Structure formats: C-alpha cells, structure tokens
Amino acid sequence: MKVGLFIPCYVDTLYPEVGIATYKLLRELKLDVEYPKRQTCCGQPMANGGFQRMSGDLVEKFDDIFKKYDYIVTPSVSCAAFVQFNHPQLHKHKCSTPEKTMELVQFLHDVLKVKELPGNFEHIVSVHNSCHGVRELRLSSPSEEHIPRYNKIIDLLKLKKGITVKEPERSDECCGFGGMFAIEEPGVSSRMGDDKVKRHIATGAEFITGPDSSCLMHMQGVAHKKKYNIQFMHVAEILAAGI
Amino acid sequence: MKKEELLNKLRSSVTQQFDMPSEPVKGITFTDISKQFIEMSKTVGGKVIEVKNTDDLNTIIHKAYPNAKVFASVVKGIKADLNPDSVASAAELNGTDVGIIQGVIGVAENGCIWIPQTMKERAICFISEELVILLDRKNIVNNMHEAYKRIEINSYGYGVFISGPSKTADIEQALVMGAQAARGVTVILID
Amino acid sequence: MATSHSKKAAAFLSDPDKVTRHDQTFWGIREKRDIQAAMLPEWEDLREHASEIKEHTLTHLADYLEEFSKNLESNGVIVHWAKDAQEFNEIAYSILENNKVKKLVKSKSMLTEECEMNDYLIEKGIDVVETDLGERILQLMKLKPSHIVVPAAHITRDEVGSMFEKEGISKEIGNHDPTYLTQCARYNLREEFIEAEAGLTGCNFGVAATGDCVVCTNEGNADMCTAIPKLHIVAMGIDKVIPNYDSLAVFQRLLCRCGTGQPTSSFTSHFRKARPDGEMHVILVDNGRSDIIANPLHWKTAKCIRCGACMNTCPVYRRSMGYSYSYFIPGPIGVNLGMLRNPKKHSGNVSACSLCLSCDHVCPTKVAPGSQIYFWRQELEKFGTENKEKKYMSAAMKKLYGNYTVYDIATQYAHFANYIPQKMMDIKQNTWSEGHDMPHFPKKPFHKIYRQMMKEMEKEEKRK
Numbered sequence: 001m002k003v004g005l006f007i008p009c010y011v012d013t014l015y016p017e018v019g020i021a022t023y024k025l026l027r028e029l030k031l032d033v034e035y036p037k038r039q040t041c042c043g044q045p046m047a048n049g050g051f052q053r054m055s056g057d058l059v060e061k062f063d064d065i066f067k068k069y070d071y072i073v074t075p076s077v078s079c080a081a082f083v084q085f086n087h088p089q090l091h092k093h094k095c096s097t098p099e100k101t102m103e104l105v106q107f108l109h110d111v112l113k114v115k116e117l118p119g120n121f122e123h124i125v126s127v128h129n130s131c132h133g134v135r136e137l138r139l140s141s142p143s144e145e146h147i148p149r150y151n152k153i154i155d156l157l158k159l160k161k162g163i164t165v166k167e168p169e170r171s172d173e174c175c176g177f178g179g180m181f182a183i184e185e186p187g188v189s190s191r192m193g194d195d196k197v198k199r200h201i202a203t204g205a206e207f208i209t210g211p212d213s214s215c216l217m218h219m220q221g222v223a224h225k226k227k228y229n230i231q232f233m234h235v236a237e238i239l240a241a242g243i
Numbered sequence: 244m245k246k247e248e249l250l251n252k253l254r255s256s257v258t259q260q261f262d263m264p265s266e267p268v269k270g271i272t273f274t275d276i277s278k279q280f281i282e283m284s285k286t287v288g289g290k291v292i293e294v295k296n297t298d299d300l301n302t303i304i305h306k307a308y309p310n311a312k313v314f315a316s317v318v319k320g321i322k323a324d325l326n327p328d329s330v331a332s333a334a335e336l337n338g339t340d341v342g343i344i345q346g347v348i349g350v351a352e353n354g355c356i357w358i359p360q361t362m363k364e365r366a367i368c369f370i371s372e373e374l375v376i377l378l379d380r381k382n383i384v385n386n387m388h389e390a391y392k393r394i395e396i397n398s399y400g401y402g403v404f405i406s407g408p409s410k411t412a413d414i415e416q417a418l419v420m421g422a423q424a425a426r427g428v429t430v431i432l433i434d
Numbered sequence: 435m436a437t438s439h440s441k442k443a444a445a446f447l448s449d450p451d452k453v454t455r456h457d458q459t460f461w462g463i464r465e466k467r468d469i470q471a472a473m474l475p476e477w478e479d480l481r482e483h484a485s486e487i488k489e490h491t492l493t494h495l496a497d498y499l500e501e502f503s504k505n506l507e508s509n510g511v512i513v514h515w516a517k518d519a520q521e522f523n524e525i526a527y528s529i530l531e532n533n534k535v536k537k538l539v540k541s542k543s544m545l546t547e548e549c550e551m552n553d554y555l556i557e558k559g560i561d562v563v564e565t566d567l568g569e570r571i572l573q574l575m576k577l578k579p580s581h582i583v584v585p586a587a588h589i590t591r592d593e594v595g596s597m598f599e600k601e602g603i604s605k606e607i608g609n610h611d612p613t614y615l616t617q618c619a620r621y622n623l624r625e626e627f628i629e630a631e632a633g634l635t636g637c638n639f640g641v642a643a644t645g646d647c648v649v650c651t652n653e654g655n656a657d658m659c660t661a662i663p664k665l666h667i668v669a670m671g672i673d674k675v676i677p678n679y680d681s682l683a684v685f686q687r688l689l690c691r692c693g694t695g696q697p698t699s700s701f702t703s704h705f706r707k708a709r710p711d712g713e714m715h716v717i718l719v720d721n722g723r724s725d726i727i728a729n730p731l732h733w734k735t736a737k738c739i740r741c742g743a744c745m746n747t748c749p750v751y752r753r754s755m756g757y758s759y760s761y762f763i764p765g766p767i768g769v770n771l772g773m774l775r776n777p778k779k780h781s782g783n784v785s786a787c788s789l790c791l792s793c794d795h796v797c798p799t800k801v802a803p804g805s806q807i808y809f810w811r812q813e814l815e816k817f818g819t820e821n822k823e824k825k826y827m828s829a830a831m832k833k834l835y836g837n838y839t840v841y842d843i844a845t846q847y848a849h850f851a852n853y854i855p856q857k858m859m860d861i862k863q864n865t866w867s868e869g870h871d872m873p874h875f876p877k878k879p880f881h882k883i884y885r886q887m888m889k890e891m892e893k894e895e896k897r898k
Contacts, residue, residue, distance in 0.1 A: 009835055012880040013845045014873050019880035035884050041835035046828035048789055050820060052464030054832040061836075131790035132491075143468065144795035145745065146477035170461070174749045178788030180824055183865050184437060185785050187444040190869020191453060191753050192788070221870025246503070246515045249720055250496040251670070256728030261489040263677070268576050268684060271474055283697065287529045306568035333662045352474075352687075353698035363710055366661035366698055369654045387687050388700075391679040396646070400707020404686075406698045409654040413568035413584065415591050416459050422567055423623060424654025424701070 003033040004069030005102070006062075009041040010081040015213045021240035022075040022104055028243045029112060033073075036065050043090070044082035049180035052090065059090045063097045071111065072101040075236045077133035077212045078179075080106070083137055104236055105139050105211050109152040114159065119242025121164030125233075126200040126211030127153055128169045128219070129172040139211065143172050143178050153211060153235055160238060168199035177218035193222035269385035276351045280383045283354035287407030288420055289428040293380075296433050303342060304375055307429055311340035315371060317362040318345050325367075333366035342371030346378040346405075348393055349430075352386040354406040356430065358401035368403065374425035376405065379433050387414070423430070436865075437821070438782025443754035444616045457752040459587050466695020467796065473697075474687075484688055485800035487681045487785075488737035489788035492727055498642040498675045499718070505645030506716055509707045514717045519549035522719045525559055526634070526667060529715050533665050535631040539623075541656035542566040542651065543580050543636030544740060545719060547762055563626045565655040567619055574601055580756030582763055583693045583742035588755055591615065610858065633659030635705075637670035637716075638739070639685055643678040646706050647716060650689055650699035654796050658705050664712035666705065671725050673736045686737060688798040693741035716781060726774050731809060735770045737799040744793035744803050750786045759783045766793040773810050781819035846882070849875040874880045 003026060007019040019035075026033040042062055043055025062083065066072045068128045074080050080103035087225055108114045129151070133139040140151035157165050176182065176192025197219050200208045208230060216232045223230055272347050281291045294303055301322050304314075315325035315336055330336055344367065346356035356376050358368060368374065384390050396402045407411040409424035420426055436444075447453055464507055471477045503513045514529075515781035516522035522545075530538060538560055546552065552562045552573070564573040571594055572579060577586030586594075595610030604618040635656045639648040647668045649656040662668045676682060690699045708714035727738045745751045745765030756764035761772030761780050769787065772780030784807060791804040814820040834841055852875050859867045866872070878886075 004618040005715075007880045009841075013848050014875060016878060016880035016883050020883060023887075034505075035881070039833070040838065040841050043835075046831055048808070048811070049824050049828055050784075050814050051825060051828035052812045054828050057832070057836050059466050131788070131792070132674075135791040135795055141793075142795045144471075144792060146471045146474065172792075174788050174790035174792070176643045176749065176788055178790070180827070180866065181785065181788045182870075183827075184821065184824065185440045185750070185788075186520070186865040186868040187440060187442065188750050188753050189788070191447055191450075192749050195457070195753075217873050218870065221866070221873060224871035225869065244500075249515060249517075249724060250499060252724050253496040253499070253727065256724065257493045258730070260493040262491045263484065264483050264486040267680065268476055268479055270683075270687075271476060271624045287697065287700070337624065337628060350698075355698050355702065364661070365657075366710075369661055373479050387683040388680070391683040391686075394643070394679070396704060396706050398707075399710075400705070401709075402704045403657065404698070404702040406702075408700065409569045410700055411568070411616055412650050412652075412694075413571065413586055414589075414594050414612040414615055416462065416584070416587065417591075419613045419616040420615060421620060422653035422655070423565060423620060423627075423658045 001031060001070045004066045004072045004073050005030050005033055005035040006039060006066065006074035007078070008074060008076045008206065010136065011076060011213050013220065015234065018075050018213055018234040018236050021234065021236040022073070024243050025236060025238055025240040026073065029114065036152035039065050042079045042082050044079055045179050047059060047086060048178070049081070056090055061086050062087070062094045063091065063119045066097050067095065069100065071107060072097060073107045074101065075211070075234060076214070077103045077130045077139065078214060081132040081136035085122065086105055103133065103211060105135055105152050105156060106137055108156055109143065114156065117159040119160060120162045121160040121238050121241045123207055124164040124166060124205045125157065125207045125209045125238065126166045126168055126203040126205035127151070127157070128175065128208055128215055129153070130210050130212040130215045131172070131174050133211050134172045156239060160241065166205050168196070168203055170199060171212065175215045175219050177215050182218060190222055193218050194226065197223050197228060203230060205230070206231045207231045209233050209235050209238055260329040268388060270388040271352055272385045273351050276383050276385060277380050280354065281432070283351065284407065284430050286331040286412060287354040289354065289407040289430055291430045291432055293432045294434070295314040300377070300431065303431065308341050308373060310430065311373065313338055313340045314343065315339040316343035317369050318343055318377060327362035327364040327367040329363055333364045336364060336366050336370045339371040341373045341375060343375040343377065344368055346376040347382060348390050349378050349383040350384055350387060350390045350423050355387070355390065355404040356406070357390060357394050357402060357404055359395065359397055361397070364411065365401060368405065369424035371425055373427045373429070375429050375431060377431050377433060437785040438760055439754065439758050439786040442758035446758055447753065449670045453753050456588060456755055460746040460752045462757060463695050467692055467743060467746070470695055470697060480684055480688055481798055481800060483684050484798050485737065487676065487684060488799050489734070489891065491676055492673070492733065492736050493612050495672065495675065495727065497671060498673070498677060500802055502640050502642040502645060502675050503718070505642070509645050511645070511707065512715045513714065514715060515718045516717055516721070520723045522549045522669070522717055522721065523551050525564045525717050527555060528667070529667055530555070530632060533664065533713070537561040537626065537630040538632045538634055539562065539563045539565050539626055539630040539659045539663065541636065541651060541659050542569050542633040543634070543669050544763065545636055545671055547579065563630065565623055565626070566653060567616060567661055568618060570623065571597070578762060580764065581742060581745055581879070582740055588630040606766065627658045630663045632665040632667060633663045634667040634669060635659060637668050637674050639682055640675045641682055642675055644706065646683060647703040649703045649705065650686070650701065652700045654701050657701055660705065664709055665716045666708065666712065668705065668714070668716040669719065670716065671719050671723055689739055689741050692743040692796065711765035714838060719754045722775060729774065730854055732774060732806060733769065734801055735774060735806065737801050738767050739799055741798060743796040743798065747792045749790060749792070750788060754786065759786065766807065767801065770803050770806050770810070777817045778819060781814055781817060784814060845879040848879070849877050851875050
C-alpha cells in the first residue's frame with residue numbers, strides 16, 4: 001500500500017510538528033509513505049469564503065500530485081472533507097483522489113483498524129470534535145442524531161498508555177473558527193472560541209487535542225489572549241508520542 | 244391572482260418529480276400502553292384519575308374540584324350548569340370553572356387526546372378554567388400514526404388533539420400553565 | 435470586511451452576560467429536543483420520511499393545491515389566492531370590511547409578519563390583537579420577533595413587567611414573576627377574545643386529502659381566536675400543503691419535538707369548516723414561494739416547516755440574536771430565505787455561519803440550511819455583494835498556493851512575522867487580533883524539515 005502524505009498549507013507553515021508526527025506514526029505502522037513535492041493547499045479557504053471558482057487550479061493540481069497513491073492521508077479533517085465532498089464538484093474530469101483521501105483518524109481507525117499503539121501519554125486530554133470531522137467525516141456520532149454513540153478519536157487516543165480522555169460539555173459544538181468566518185465575524189467567532197476553550201478547561205484537562213490544527217490554532221489564539229492555562233496538541237502528536 | 248396561473252407556474256417549473264416514501268414509519272409501541280399514557284399525561288402537566296365504568300362520574304368530578312361553582316358539559320349523564328349546545332353565544336361560557344368533555348382517542352406517546360367537536364360551542368374546551376376529559380382506557384393507541392388512522396371529523400368540521408393544559412414559556416422560558424385556555428386538565432380514564 | 439450581520443452582532447456581544455443568557459436559553463431548547471429525539475427509536479426514519487414527503491409534495495404541489503382547495507370548497511370554506519403580500523393584505527382587509535369587523539384577534543403567523551399585515555390593517559382602522567403571549571408582548575413593546583417560535587425570548591421578565599404596569603395589564607407594581615405576568619395577560623386577552631368579531635390563524639399543515647387546516651399551539655390561543663368570533667381567516671403559504679393524515683402524523687410528531695423539545699404541542703387543532711352560522715376563509719399565499727420551488731439550486735429550502743430547531747442549535751444565532759440578521763426570519767433558515775427573498779438586501783447575513791453544519795443535522799425535513807449557505811457564498815459575486823477584501827485575500831491565496839516557488843519562498847520567511855510586536859498586530863484591519871493572539875510561525879515549514887529528514891535518511895542508508 002502506497003500512501004501519499006498531504007500536509008495542508010497551514011500545517012506546513014505553522015505546525016510542522018503535526019506533519020512530522022503524522023509521518024512518524026505512518027512509518028511506525030510499516031507503511032510505504034511518501035510526501036510528494038510541490039503540494040500546497042486543497043482550495044478550501046477560498047471556497048468556504050465564497051470563491052470556490054478560485055480553487056479550481058488547486059483542485060486539479062491536487063489530483064495530479066496524489067493520483068498515483070493508494071491512499072492520501074492528511075492530519076486535517078476540514079481539508080480531508082473538502083477533498084472528499086467538494087473536489088468532485090470542482091473537477092472537470094473524473095478523478096480518484098476524492099475517494100482515496102482520508103483524514104488520519106479515519107485512516108487509522110477504518111482502514112488500518114489499528115488496535116494497539118506503542119508509547120505512553122500520561123496526561124488528561126479534552127477532545128475537540130471538529131465540526132467537519134463529526135458532521136462530514138463522521139469520526140464521531142453527531143450529537144444531533146439519534147444513532148448509536150461512537151467516537152473514533154477517543155478509540156484511538158485510548159490506545160495510549162496512561163492517557164485520561166475527557167470530552168467537554170456540548171461535545172461537538174463549533175469552536176467558531178470556520179476559516180474566513182473568523183475574520184468576517186470576529187466578535188461571534190472569538191466568543192464561540194472563548195466559550196469552547198472554557199468548556200474544555202472545565203473538564204480538568206491539561207491538553208486540548210483534536211484532529212484539525214485550524215480549530216486548535218483558533219482556540220490557542222483565544223486562550224493566549226485571555227491567558228488561560230491550557231495546552232494544545234494535535235491528535236497525531238499524541239498518537240505518535242514515544243515513537 | 245388566478246389560481247390557474249399559479250398552478251401552471253408550479254407545474255412548468257418542476258423538472259424532476261419525487262415519489263412518496265414506499266414504507267410507512269414504524270412508530271414506537273409500548274408494552275404497557277395505559278401506563279405510558281398516564282405517565283405522558285402527567286409529563287405534559289395533566290392529572291389522571293382512573294375509574295371503573297360503574298363509578299359515579301359526577302361525584303368523582305365534584306370531589307376533584309370541591310371549590311368549583313360553574314360546571315359546563317354536553318356529555319350524557321354529567322350534571323352541569325351550562326350547556327354549550329344551548330347557550331346563546333360562546334362568550335356565555337366565560338366564567339366556567341370546570342368544563343367536562345368526551346375524548347375519543349388517547350395517544351400514549353405524547354398524552355394527546357382527540358376531541359371532535361360534539362357541541363355547538365366548542366369554546367367550552369378552551370374557555371373553562373379547568374378541563375375534564377373523559378376517556379375509555381380501551382381507546383388508547385401507541386402513537387400519532389395509529390391515531391391518525393382512526394380519527395374522524397363530523398359535520399361540525401372541527402377536532403383537536405389536546406395534551407395537558409394550556410401553557411407558555413414566553414417569559415424567560417419559565418413554564419407557566421394556563422396561558423389562554425384551561426389552566427389544568429384532568430383525564431378521567433374509564434375501564 | 436464587516437458585514438451587516440457582524441456589525442449588529444458586535445453590538446449584542448458588547449454585553450457578555452446577555453449573550454450567555456441568550457445562548458443558554460436556546461441551547462436549553464436544543465437539549466430538550468435531543469431528549470425527545472432520543473426517546474424515539476424511529477427518529478432518523480421520521481426525518482427521512484418528512485424529507486421525502488416534502489420533496490414529493492413540492493414536486494406535485496399543483497395537484498395537491500387543487501385537491502386541497504376543492505376539499506375546502508366542498509366544506510363551504512371560501513378560498514382565496516394571493517400572489518404577493520399586497521394581494522394578501524388586500525384580501526384579508528376586504529373580508530374584514532365585508533363583515534364590518536372592528537377588532538381582529540390573531541394567533542402567531544410568520545406569514546402575516548412576512549406580509550406586514552398588522553401594520554396594513556391597523557392603518558385601515560382595524561384593531562389587530564396578537565394573542566400568543568410572546569407576540570402580544572412584542573406588539574405592545576412595538577418590537578419585531580427575534581425568533582420564529584419563541585419570538586420574545588430576548589426580553590427579560592423585568593422588561594415585560596414594567597411594560598405591563600405601564601399598559602395597566604398588571605396591577606401589582608414590581609411583581610415580575612412570569613406566572614403572575616402570564617395570568618395578567620390571560621385576563622387582559624380574555625376581554626379581547628370576547629370582543630373580537632374575527633379571528634385569524636396561520637396554518638402549520640394543510641391536509642390535501644381532507645381539507646383540514648391544522649394549527650399547533652401551546653397556549654390554545656388559535657382555538658380561543660376561532661371558538662368565540664364567528665369569522666375565521668386562515669393565512670397560509672402554499673408550501674404548507676401535505677398529502678394526507680399519514681403524512682400529518684409524521685410532521686405532527688416532529689414539529690414540536692424539534693421546535694420546543696416537547697413531545698407534542700398542547701393543542702393540535704383541525705379546522706375543516708366554519709362554525710355554525712359563521713364563515714371560514716383560507717387565503718393561500720404565494721409571495722415568492724413558487725419562485726423558490728422553481729429555483730434549481732435552492733428549491734429544497736421550501737421543505738422547511740418553521741420549527742426553529744436550526745436557530746436553537748446555531749452557535750452563531752445563539753451568540754448574536756435575531757435582530758442581528760436583516761431578514762425577519764433569523765438563523766440558518768433565515769439566511770437562506772432572506773437570500774431567496776432579496777439577495778442584494780440580505781447578503782449581509784451570509785457571513786453568519788461557521789459552516790459547522792449542526793443545523794443540517796437537527797433539521798426535521800433535511801433542508802440542509804448550512805450546506806446551502808456555502809452555495810449562497812459562491813453566488814454573491816453574481817449579485818455584486820461579495821466581500822471585496824475577502825475576494826482579494828482569496829485571490830492572493832490562489833496566487834500563493836498556485837505557484838510553488840512563491841509558496842516555498844513565502845513559507846521560508848514566514849517566521850519573521852513572529853518578531854512583529856503584538857501591538858502592531860492589533861490594528862483595525864486585522865480583525866483576527868480582536869479575539870486572538872497571532873499564531874507563532876516555526877523556524878522551518880514541514881516541507882523543509884521533510885526534505886532534510888530525507889537527506890539524512892539517504893545518508894544513513896548509504897553508510898549502511
């Protein structure tokens with residue numbers, strides 16, 4: 001199985017450690033993983049802002065770069081969801097990358113069916129269920145729906161020795177990032193972020209962890225400004241801890 | 244607007260037509276249907292009195308409302324001061340302490356009781372301070388799907404599902420009974 | 435950058451405690467809705483049915499409207515067809531005028547809000563009295579609804595209490611207990627019901643097979659409006675028609691559970707005929723609905739049954755309140771309906787969505803209002819209402835991400851941004867810094883580190 005690693009633009013620039021953790025983790029699981037050159041962005045930021053028409057070239061480029069892989073894995077739920085659900089409408093031709101692209105948790109849980117992971121993480125973490133992870137990729141059962149409860153992120157985190165996993169009240173309420181939403185609606189966005197961070201802190205967690213660095217970046221920005229005592233770590237970093 | 248004009252516009256704008264769902268919804272059912280009905284009646288703010296068909300309903304109603312002065316009803320055998328069939332206007336029923344009406348179907352899932360209009364002035368169902376609804380235990384169904392298969396509307400052309408008293412939470416979401424219609428509902432469940 | 439919604443939201447957000455109260459109120463309703471959903475094993479099946487029934491009905495609407503109106507007429511009901519708000523108001527007035535009505539009591543109807551009927555009738559000399567407690571409070575305070583189901587939820591008990599005192603509705607000065615105030619309104623409205631010569635109700639569902647106009651209320655005010663006056667006017671949008679009682683069961687079960695988190699409304703009233711010696715009129719209103727149904731991209735918005743669940747769950751609505759939206763229906767569905775009504779006028783609401791899609795998943799008829807907002811954003815350029823700064827930023831991103839050489843150089847120097855003092859970041863144009871500290875750029879982006887790692891690994895391989 002040949003895996004192409006997709007490290008989205010903002011992870012590349014701001015959170016290289018998340019990319020490194022993802023790479024290490026996949027290598028640890030004995031996968032033939034490669035980070036193809038010249039990749040940048042999936043086109044989501046402009047599309048969510050209302051300029052999907054500007055994403056077209058990036059969408060084509062994404063397909064060109066990644067089509068040779070069996071799976072394309074990325075540590076970002078919103079980018080994975082954009083590739084899976086939006087790329088098909090933006091492509092001018094039939095292409096295979098949307099169905100082969102998977103977010104890291106999805107890939108570990110559903111494809112590799114990982115049942116054990118080495119390494120300890122002796123901390124209390126509060127899981128941030130990012131919206132697109134919940135309601136598009138279905139990493140956990142959306143709280144709105146009356147279906148059996150599950151959470152793939154928690155399933156994986158619990159494979160780490162010593163970890164204590166919590167979820168905040170309103171377990172899948174939006175943190176208020178939403179890409180350009182945060183810039184266009186700064187008041188509502190930062191209030192949502194503040195509310196969310198407080199609920200995470202109320203669990204007694206030392207870390208807020210989630211499958212999307214953009215949510216974490218937003219909450220981290222709010223937490224720093226308000227001088228809250230809480231740390232942030234991407235799920236990939238926790239899963240790769242001690243590896 | 245001409246009706247035809249609208250209908251033509253609607254017809255011409257549809258490019259794809261969809262079918263009705265093929266299977267009906269399987270509504271929730273309960274092992275003890277009358278226990279569920281009683282619980283729901285209480286949940287929605289009502290009271291329930293269980294009686295036998297040999298019991299004297301007038302005595303039971305008066306005992307339940309010892310301070311009531313004006314009773315109104317058209318139900319056969321129920322003693323009343325006001326008769327919604329013979330009052331000159333609906334407004335004459337204003338001041339009714341207890342209205343007694345006949346329910347036809349009870350719904351276990353939500354405490355609804357189907358009341359078809361059987362009196363000239365249906366205001367009795369709403370204007371009374373307290374409402375007593377008589378219901379045969381054998382007429383309780385599981386859910387609204389079953390209820391809607393059974394309800395009928397007579398020549399008065401009106402019927403209502405009532406579930407508990409009139410209520411509102413319009414002021415700071417505080418639940419208050421007795422907004423515009425009956426402040427309280429007692430269901431008399433008859434075996 | 436600021437949109438009309440974000441500007442008005444900022445004003446509401448300036449009182450954080452008020453925001454907390456507002457948020458809690460509506461999250462509370464969402465929680466009650468969840469409890470109701472959890473009690474029914476068939477919940478998701480119900481939603482799917484509701485969605486399919488609506489899609490069927492809307493694509494066969496002409497047939498169902500014919501059947502519905504035929505059944506109404508066979509029961510002696512007088513049916514009117516109104517093209518738009520103006521025609522609706524004129525018809526309503528002509529019925530009242532013909533019957534020499536001076537006072538009209540009415541139950542809650544979003545259609546009459548949409549058509550601004552009250553103002554029209556009041557101007558013509560009709561005394562219009564709202565009888566839903568929330569609507570009555572707003573009418574006396576000369577305010578508009580901030581929500582379609584609980585329209586006065588943003589008003590405090592003290593505000594209601596003071597206003598009731600001023601209006602002479604409550605006598606005990608300073609008693610602002612909701613139970614007391616509700617009782618005062620009850621006595622006050624009793625007089626109005628008895629004096630009124632006509633009652634007007636909305637219609638939640640029009641059953642084609644029987645001709646029933648079904649109205650759901652908790653207060654029983656629709657019944658009070660129609661059990662005392664002899665003249666009943668029903669105001670209903672053409673989208674309210676459903677096929678039959680089996681369909682009605684599906685919607686009745688969903689409406690209240692989704693809207694207020696109750697297992698049912700207290701009253702589900704079926705009006706099929708006029709009262710003895712009375713008259714019943716049904717005014718079927720288009721006012722843009724046929725255009726919505728004809729819109730290939732957005733016709734499913736017409737599936738909405740106005741339960742309000744999307745507002746209650748919307749994290750943006752809960753923190754910005756109904757008045758921050760320019761359309762009279764707020765929240766996710768209101769953003770959509772506003773765009774369908776007048777896109778130029780209501781584009782300022784399209785920003786009010788983080789695309790969390792919670793609304794798509796609570797919606798009982800699967801309208802998917804959140805997903806639809808994504809599509810509206812793509813259409814703003816067509817109306818010339820797109821955000822120019824956002825467009826500029828998107829174009830810049832397209833350039834940056836589209837040209838790898840530029841991207842590579844830019845990311846190499848990104849960490850110099852760390853040395854810009856926070857104070858300089860707190861400029862007006864940088865709305866991010868209003869609520870956040872700036873993120874810290876690492877020394878090297880991932881792709882550089884990866885390249886280095888690969889080189890080192892190659893070296894190691896060679897050594898072996």
